[in-house]
Amino acid sequence: MIQISFEISNEIHHLLLFCAHKLFNKKLAISITNTGKNFLNHISLDCVIFGFHEGELKVLSLFYESLKLHSLPGGFIGVNESLEEAAQVVLKERTGLDAIFLKQFQVFSDFERSKQNPLVEKITKSNTTINSDFFDQRFITVGFYALVEYTKVNPTPDFISDSCKWVSLNEKIDFILDHSKIINKALQSLREQLNSQPIGYNLLPDKFTMSELRVLYETILGKELDRRNFQRKIMSYNILNKLNERRKGGAHKSPFLFEFNLENYEKALNDGLQGGW
Amino acid sequence: MIQISFEISNEIHHLLLFCAHKLFNKKLAISITNTGKNFLNHISLDCVIFGFHEGELKVLSLFYESLKLHSLPGGFIGVNESLEEAAQVVLKERTGLDAIFLKQFQVFSDFERSKQNPLVEKITKSNTTINSDFFDQRFITVGFYALVEYTKVNPTPDFISDSCKWVSLNEKIDFILDHSKIINKALQSLREQLNSQPIGYNLLPDKFTMSELRVLYETILGKELDRRNFQRKIMSYNILNKLNERRKGGAHKSPFLFEFNLENYEKALNDGLQGGW
DNA sequence: GCAAAAGTGTTTCAGCTACACCCATGG
DNA sequence: CCATGGGTGTAGCTGAAACACTTTTGC
Structure with missing residues (x-):
């Protein structure tokens, strides 16, 4: 000292x-x-x-x-x-x-x-x-x-x-x-990013169900998304691999697990997902 | 000194x-x-x-x-x-x-x-x-x-x-x-902005033709856009007023002039134009 | 068996793409 | 009168939204 x-x-x-x-x-x-x-x-x-x-x-x-x-x-x-x-x-x-x-x-x-x-x-x-x-x-x-x-x-x-x-x-x-203002701006930026970049890889475990990914998106966006349309859209990006595993233990039908396809994920990070014009 | x-x-x-x-x-x-x-x-x-x-x-x-x-x-x-x-x-x-x-x-x-x-x-x-x-x-x-x-x-x-x-x-x-890198990043940001915000008001004179606006967009994006589809899309945002004036003097048919509808333009700046999900 | 979640498919509609056609203007 | 750019309309395609039905699981 x-x-x-x-x-x-x-x-x-x-x-x-x-x-x-x-x-x-x-x-x-x-x-x-x-x-x-x-x-x-x-x-x-x-x-x-x-x-x-x-x-x-x-x-x-x-x-x-x-x-x-x-x-x-x-x-x-x-x-x-x-x-x-x-x-x-x-x-x-x-x-x-x-x-x-x-x-x-x-x-x-x-x-x-x-x-x-x-x-x-x-x-x-x-x-x-x-x-x-x-x-x-x-x-x-x-x-x-x-x-x-x-x-x-x-x-x-x-x-x-x-x-x-x-x-x-x-x-x-x-x-x-x-700092509250900074957090709000960060959330706003994250939402905007969501439209052009495949966010999720960093926020979820290695293996996850489609519902978990969808709830993440719903949470970030603050609104509900259609379960079936979400799946179709996210799969069309080719950034996910569907695994031959299911999540056991929960009530109801056991869902498939997914993982990110890192190669395509990286590509999507660079190219962006979509865009107008 | x-x-x-x-x-x-x-x-x-x-x-x-x-x-x-x-x-x-x-x-x-x-x-x-x-x-x-x-x-x-x-x-x-x-x-x-x-x-x-x-x-x-x-x-x-x-x-x-x-x-x-x-x-x-x-x-x-x-x-x-x-x-x-x-x-x-x-x-x-x-x-x-x-x-x-x-x-x-x-x-x-x-x-x-x-x-x-x-x-x-x-x-x-x-x-x-x-x-x-x-x-x-x-x-x-x-x-x-x-x-x-x-x-x-x-x-x-x-x-x-x-x-x-x-x-x-x-x-x-x-x-x-x-500085070259900074310019490239700026252009990239501008292109991304173009998808969510009505850019153009600041780059064009008060009155302009639809072609002038389209060429601006084409220039920023570095690609050609369909003349007719561009007009439809940009008009659907309701950020332009069509004037009862035409640009005289040029060869060929004299085109209508447009101006930005400032009220709706400001609204679009805040809300953004479109978005996935 | 039943409730709830998950898997898969279909219908519909809006919006974008890609054109065709006519009009106005200057040379 | 013709080359060129401008104004407007439309057919077709694609993707998003909305929705139906079946399957699986724990209780």
Whole structure:
């Protein structure tokens, strides 16, 4: 644990604030006295990690007990990594998973977006003694959404948050800052993607029934789909292999299992599925 | 003209580099000696400004005579403005136009993207004496595309470039850095948008013929469309008003003029035009 | 046997494709 | 008067939507 404390000018202050974030990530403690107004733009990223469980679309969320508030998993960009690489690191740390379906969907840069960050209080009261000014500055954040298989995820909080857990999109959840807005935009982007790309591979187990895939689509879209027409349409894309296995154990007739045809799936990811004109 | 020159530590160097960009924008001159390696991520924005003229899709480009290279108009984000606002400023300065159709489409953050920036040589040789280190750092850039009416644009170079002009997408143009990649991605995004949003209002004059609109679509999509089917489909969206005017002067039968029905156009922008599922 | 889910097929209709035909205009 | 582009109509095909019937399974 290192403790640094000194009085500095406005310019040097802001440089050190930037360094502070790096040090902060390494759990070092810095106390900085601000003497001027803000100057730098900070860039961060936030991840909307979608999972699908019990017929509900869920998002992985960090929870701050003292604030009773949720937050999206996020992070900063190292000097030697791209945004995508940095996002993969965040996902790996929160879920334990590698090589996740990951897509940047929007940059959020409203000047007001990081005002009155309730995390600041939390952080300044924590064992570190970083000054709140660092977080009072404007953060430009790049929004990513990720699709993961619910059961494979091992939700892991970071060192600021008290817990990491799935929250349903149907629940009324209080998020910090504009994170609710970011989630809504992510869902909107996901819906638009659904029309041009074969989503499902990342959200479902390796083997699944047609009903499970259809319920996933229904959940994302927020409306019911005709069982028979859905099957015909999705099969016409040639991205699924019908297996000679059936799901036993449930009541009623045992359904066939399907798996994604990875070769055609990749092709569809590149080419897109359909399009007007 | 102010000349500052001093030897500094690595940390302070980078802070000053950041200040330098602000000063640089105001045409002040700074000479900085670097003593360490890079640390900060810089954020910038680049605009792919599409115009449509003589049946060709064109992009507004800055040209550097000494380098024989082109560049996209770009800029930095001020402390009190959002990315969108900063992009509007760039567009205003290069085109003279306000309230342009503007959409962020991707962030480019590859670590290698700003290596070997040929502009550095240009800049260091210019009347300013800023050190190349500032530009050798990694820039994270947010890509925007804009749609403007060709004839209304007054192309204006910035103080580094020698000229500002339209270049056709059909020409083989050499751009600095990854700007060619950014343009390709912008065009790809525009094509995807075309399927869900009524593009055209921003690229055409107030009054236009059906052929002009169709040729625009054909140009963006890079393929021919059936004249009669196109008309039926576009009219079914109810975003056009057929006027009681005809375009005189051309050879052959004089075609009717159309204008966008702004009320329905706005509605279509929000709701989207069509969609699978 | 029965309820519920799953498998398979059919009818219908809208929308897209691909044309044909006539009209207006300038050279 | 003719070459060319513009305006309008229509037959045919395809795919989506809506729906019917049978099969399987656990209870």
